Amino acid sequence: MPKFSxxxxxxxxxxxxxxxxxxxxxxxxxxxxxxxxxxxxMFFMKLFVPIYRVLPWKVRAFVLHAMPGSHRQTWTAxxxxxKGPAI
Amino acid sequence: xxxxxxxxxxxxxxxxxxxxxxTKPSDEVVVYTEFEDAAYSPCGIPYVHGKEIPNFxxxxxxxxxxxxxxxxDIHYETKVTSIDTATRKVVVEGHGVVGYxxxxxxxxxNYADPGVPGTDLEGLYYVKNIRRAMEWDKVLDDVKVAxxxxxxxxGLEMVTALAHRxxxxxxxxxxxxxxxxxxxxxxxxxxxxSWAELGxxxxxxxxxxxxxxxxxxxxxxxTSAGLMPADLAVVCTKKVPNNALGVAAGLKIGATGGFxxxxxxxxxxxxxxxxxxxxxxxxxxxxxxxxxxxxSHAYAQGKVAGTxxxxxxxxxxxxxxxxxxxAGAWMIGGVAxxxxxxxxxxxxxxxxxxxxxxxxxxxxxxxxxxxxxLAEPKTLRLIGAQMVGGExxxxxxxxxxxxxxxxxxxxxxxxxxxxxxxxxxxxxxxxALAAQSGLASLKN
Numbered sequence: 001m002p003k004f005s006x007x008x009x010x011x012x013x014x015x016x017x018x019x020x021x022x023x024x025x026x027x028x029x030x031x032x033x034x035x036x037x038x039x040x041x042m043f044f045m046k047l048f049v050p051i052y053r054v055l056p057w058k059v060r061a062f063v064l065h066a067m068p069g070s071h072r073q074t075w076t077a078x079x080x081x082x083k084g085p086a087i
Numbered sequence: 088x089x090x091x092x093x094x095x096x097x098x099x100x101x102x103x104x105x106x107x108x109x110t111k112p113s114d115e116v117v118v119y120t121e122f123e124d125a126a127y128s129p130c131g132i133p134y135v136h137g138k139e140i141p142n143f144x145x146x147x148x149x150x151x152x153x154x155x156x157x158x159x160d161i162h163y164e165t166k167v168t169s170i171d172t173a174t175r176k177v178v179v180e181g182h183g184v185v186g187y188x189x190x191x192x193x194x195x196x197n198y199a200d201p202g203v204p205g206t207d208l209e210g211l212y213y214v215k216n217i218r219r220a221m222e223w224d225k226v227l228d229d230v231k232v233a234x235x236x237x238x239x240x241x242g243l244e245m246v247t248a249l250a251h252r253x254x255x256x257x258x259x260x261x262x263x264x265x266x267x268x269x270x271x272x273x274x275x276x277x278x279x280x281s282w283a284e285l286g287x288x289x290x291x292x293x294x295x296x297x298x299x300x301x302x303x304x305x306x307x308x309x310t311s312a313g314l315m316p317a318d319l320a321v322v323c324t325k326k327v328p329n330n331a332l333g334v335a336a337g338l339k340i341g342a343t344g345g346f347x348x349x350x351x352x353x354x355x356x357x358x359x360x361x362x363x364x365x366x367x368x369x370x371x372x373x374x375x376x377x378x379x380x381x382x383s384h385a386y387a388q389g390k391v392a393g394t395x396x397x398x399x400x401x402x403x404x405x406x407x408x409x410x411x412x413x414a415g416a417w418m419i420g421g422v423a424x425x426x427x428x429x430x431x432x433x434x435x436x437x438x439x440x441x442x443x444x445x446x447x448x449x450x451x452x453x454x455x456x457x458x459x460x461l462a463e464p465k466t467l468r469l470i471g472a473q474m475v476g477g478e479x480x481x482x483x484x485x486x487x488x489x490x491x492x493x494x495x496x497x498x499x500x501x502x503x504x505x506x507x508x509x510x511x512x513x514x515x516x517x518x519a520l521a522a523q524s525g526l527a528s529l530k531n
Contacts (some may be wrong), residue, residue, distance in 0.1 A: 005341075006342055008342070009342035009343065015267055016431040017262075017267075017431045020430035020431035021264075021267050023430060024272060024426055024430055025263045025272060028272040028276075031501070032291070032292055033292065042473045046227070047110070051237055052433065053433055056447070057435055060432070060433055061324065062430075064375055066240075067342045067376075068339070068366050069342050069347060069376035070345070070347050070349070070366065070367045070369055070376050071374050071375060071376045073210055073340075073347060073350070074350055075369055075404070076350055076402060077404075078404060079491070
């Protein structure tokens with residue numbers, strides 16, 4: 001599982017960033033042709049990225065959080081005593 | 088008397104050893120490091136190369152004698168080759184089997200393999216070890232043309248340093264702008280413009296294909312855009328966790344490749360802690376695991392690991408990752424998500440962008456500051472920020488990290504109070520202007 005999740009995270013991160021960089025570049029008047037070479041590139045750019053983008057954020061967040069990692073261990077949020085001034 | 092073994096002598100390892108001694112002074116702490124030195128600032132190396140810092144000696148935090156006086160037993164140039172978590176023993180080259188009560192892994196990072204032919208050539212520089220940096224610094228005196236491979240944070244610092252040194256500097260990256268996995272194009276644009284003024288040649292959307300050489304030494308870099316002659320290639324690929332020792336011992340790793348730890352920096356093995364670039368920790372906004380953070384994160388994690396290994400109690404918190412650096416003639420920085428990363432992950436957000444100034448408009452040395460804020464659309468709570476300016480970026484990044492952490496909204500920031508003093512602050516705070524811009528865009 002760690003090997004698959006590492007492979008998935010590495011490639012998903014890489015191609016989601018590539019697609020976002022292509023779109024953001026366009027918005028900022030930069031030219032960038034995101035390449036999708038080989039079967040892996042085609043799979044992620046043509047299939048994975050479009051499917052990921054149509055999923056609601058709650059579904060995407062659920063999948064991301066389901067991956068193994070430190071975020072699923074015990075992390076205690078520090079309680080805030082007050083939202084107002086001390087005195 | 089118990090014995091705690093620390094593997095690694097960087098910021099995390101030395102932070103852990105010091106915290107352990109502070110918690111349990113009577114017990115033994117042994118540090119093994121593969122390198123000749125411990126606890127120096129590798130982050131300062133590019134600035135020595137760029138002649139902004141006069142020598143490497145000033146990068147050391149303490150002398151070797153100081154650690155001896157503190158009771159920290161450091162073994163230099165000593166490699167730990169295996170761990171048995173069941174019997175609580177490590178095998179150390181030249182020392183044999185060494186038992187431990189608690190083990191702290193602070194094994195740091197490696198640069199990602201460029202994955203092309205020619206990586207065995209002389210003339211490829213991986214910035215990490217200070218002794219090698221001292222040797223490379225002499226080599227740089229004779230370098231005419233250098234290629235920096237990948238415009239990562241270190242890449243930006245090395246490009247700036249080499250250009251300052253008068254070396255013809257090229258930077259290649261398969262991505263579309265410098266630091267594009269972290270920063271947005273409008274934030275980096277002034278940096279790139281200032282590089283161009285320094286004579287830096289930028290090659291974006293260009294893929295590395297091969298390091299080319301003759302007689303075992305690099306003579307050029309072959310890319311998708313053609314062959315670039317070079318005397319030196321500085322490899323600044325992504326930092327990946329150096330996890331081999333722990334993985335071989337059965338420690339669990341997360342999707343980033345970093346060791347899985349909890350808020351006390353405990354790993355999946357009983358009595359084993361980990362800290363620094365070899366672990367992953369959760370981002371406080373979005374709860375995603377992240378790895379390969381700054382030296383200050385590594386040191387703080389080391390303190391947590393060392394205190395808890397010594398029987399004390401200290402918790403690490405999810406991170407918000409304020410970052411900043413000097414690149415070209417500018418400072419850039421931010422916290423948590425920028426526009427590009429939020430877009431990549433598909434995180435819904437609204438944005439506010441504004442251009443302000445660092446001092447009163449009439450005061451000498453006044454520089455522009457651009458601030459971009461990202462907020463969650465329903466509550467308008469901040470989820471990230473990016474900035475570029477002439478000064479005051481670090482302080483704003485630290486402040487905005489606390490703002491993200493505590494749930495501050497665009498509305499809060501739009502009416503924030505600010506210091507007004509002509510030499511240090513303008514009438515209008517750029518953060519407030521960006522928040523006001525974000526709120527105004529929602530009304531349109």
